Amino acid sequence: MTQPDVAGAIRAALLAADPRTKVMAARAVARDWRFGRLAPVFNVAMPERPGRPAHPELLPPNQMPKRGRGQSLRGRIALLHALAHIEFVAIDLALDMAGRFGMEMGPRFIGDFLSTAADEAMHFALLDRRLRSLGSGYGALPAHNGLWNAAHETRHDVAARLAVVPMVLEARGLDVTPMTIERLRAADDEVSARILERILRDEIRHVRFGTTHFTAVCTERGEVAEDLWKSLIQRHFRGPVSGPFNNSARATAGLPRSFYDSIAL
């Protein structure tokens, strides 16, 4: 019996628009890869744009309604909804990493980023379930449409993709999540705080996958990792790299201060 190919399975998960379907598909592809049920064959291209549900409405970041500091129930729902959207897009970012660059990078890379996609699917599902228990749910509020741009901008180079997505965007999550956890605890929302603690632990591993594979690419290309990272960030990342930084979580994830200190605003 011929095995289904991994790129086809990843492409199908990327194109899934319904959140539940995407969550199940991302977890299934990660599991099937781990158990050797998918052939390392890459003869389909990844889509330019992943599937998206009809809701949430996607708005440019500058048109997003302002949200409070997460103390009131409405403020917490807005915060959790924004985080659920980030996790939803993160499923596709990890799938696209594995599907687009897996052939050139090899099986360990594919496994690392498919396991990341499964984590992101779990993060999304936990947040969506929490939103539902608070009387809301993913799709109830608008979300911003800027997150996929980082992937689109870096679709031609695995080094640029690793530099921007895990090593800047996901690393930023390490910086801000501890403060968000404190805010949720201050609002007596222990359930949401625990979900974010779990997410933070997993995100350290995601950043580590990014730095590990970025370093390997640099070695292969004969580049100095720190220099290449800085030049790729300057070329491909639109926003500022700004603190305050969670230096200890970043160090655990293999991201040294020398990388970001000198370009931080």
Ligand SMILES: [Fe+2]
């Ligand atoms: Fe996540």
Ligand SMILES: [Fe+2]
């Ligand atoms: Fe992540």
